[in-house]
Amino acid sequence: MAHSIIKQLEELRELNPLVHNITNLVVMNNTANALLALGASPVMAHSPAEVKNVVEISRSLVINIGTLSASWIESMYQAASHATTIGCPWVLDPVGAGISALRNDALQQLLNLRPTVIRGNASEILALADFSQATTKGVDSTAHSSTALQAAIKLQNSYNAIICVSGEIDYIVSANEIIEVHNGHIMMTKVTGLGCTSSALIGAFLGLRNDTVEETIAGVAVLSLTGELAARTAKGPGSLQMHLLDALYNLDPLTLQRELSIQRYARRD
Numbered sequence: 001m002a003h004s005i006i007k008q009l010e011e012l013r014e015l016n017p018l019v020h021n022i023t024n025l026v027v028m029n030n031t032a033n034a035l036l037a038l039g040a041s042p043v044m045a046h047s048p049a050e051v052k053n054v055v056e057i058s059r060s061l062v063i064n065i066g067t068l069s070a071s072w073i074e075s076m077y078q079a080a081s082h083a084t085t086i087g088c089p090w091v092l093d094p095v096g097a098g099i100s101a102l103r104n105d106a107l108q109q110l111l112n113l114r115p116t117v118i119r120g121n122a123s124e125i126l127a128l129a130d131f132s133q134a135t136t137k138g139v140d141s142t143a144h145s146s147t148a149l150q151a152a153i154k155l156q157n158s159y160n161a162i163i164c165v166s167g168e169i170d171y172i173v174s175a176n177e178i179i180e181v182h183n184g185h186i187m188m189t190k191v192t193g194l195g196c197t198s199s200a201l202i203g204a205f206l207g208l209r210n211d212t213v214e215e216t217i218a219g220v221a222v223l224s225l226t227g228e229l230a231a232r233t234a235k236g237p238g239s240l241q242m243h244l245l246d247a248l249y250n251l252d253p254l255t256l257q258r259e260l261s262i263q264r265y266a267r268r269d
């Protein structure tokens, strides 16, 4: 497993892929810096007048609904439909799924455009699988990631997307397998937008080699591991954020080999 991620990271740094982000106003700067530190090239572009042009030149698209409004929905819809049409892989981050009709309606439209990958916290994945049962508080999860595993499997079956549930254990559900990433640190929940960063890093790996499951695992695992490494030396959330960028920049094969904690098994449902 580490071997695949080491190779992918090497390829990513060599290629410096352009990642188109339509993301929220809270995390925009952090996300761009994380992509740069990893070795990708971010572009944040959300005007409806240009998103199709930007999708055309990008390796992948990341759509994050964190600070949604009507004009952003239009941009997201245009970008996602164009990405699906031209075969550009795209990630959906359903921030705050379940908290309002605006978000739920936008998410239903985006789901119908068939994202390649969906990554959310447990509350968001539970809400996406059944909006009528949503008990979301806001953008932070109120549930352990394991409680959303069945919902993730249901979403995978319905939309044929790779589903990631983040939390103490990150789960990645593909058509055939469940992958668990055990890296991470509780302090990461005290820095806003690290789930959003995970979605963006998945975007950075997508499109590298047409193996979307391996690419998704790489994105999730790299963020969780670098967060864990950063937490070891951080005094609190402020320095965690700073150390995370340094950990992404300095991540090397030996550290991946030594520190990754990943399990994968066949789906039995």
Ligand SMILES: Nc1ncnc2c1ncn2[C@@H]1O[C@H](COP(=O)(O)OP(=O)(O)OP(=O)(O)O)[C@@H](O)[C@H]1O
Pocket: 095, 120, 121, 122, 139, 140, 141, 166, 167, 168, 169, 170, 183, 184, 185, 186, 187, 188, 189, 191, 192, 193, 194, 195, 196, 197, 198, 223, 224, 225, 227
């Ligand atoms: N309880 C935990 N223990 C260890 N690591 C955690 C825990 N919760 C989250 N993490 C780490 O933080 C990462 C982001 O997950 P989280 O579920 O907090 O995202 P999120 O709620 O979508 O965040 P945001 O919306 O602020 O971007 C996970 O992939 C994992 O590495």
Ligand SMILES: Cc1ncsc1CCO
Pocket: 024, 026, 027, 066, 067, 095, 139, 192, 193, 196
């Ligand atoms: C706090 C917050 N509110 C809307 S988006 C966002 C960033 C984490 O998703």
Ligand SMILES: [Mg+2]
Pocket: 095, 096, 120, 121, 139, 195, 196
């Ligand atoms: Mg989130």
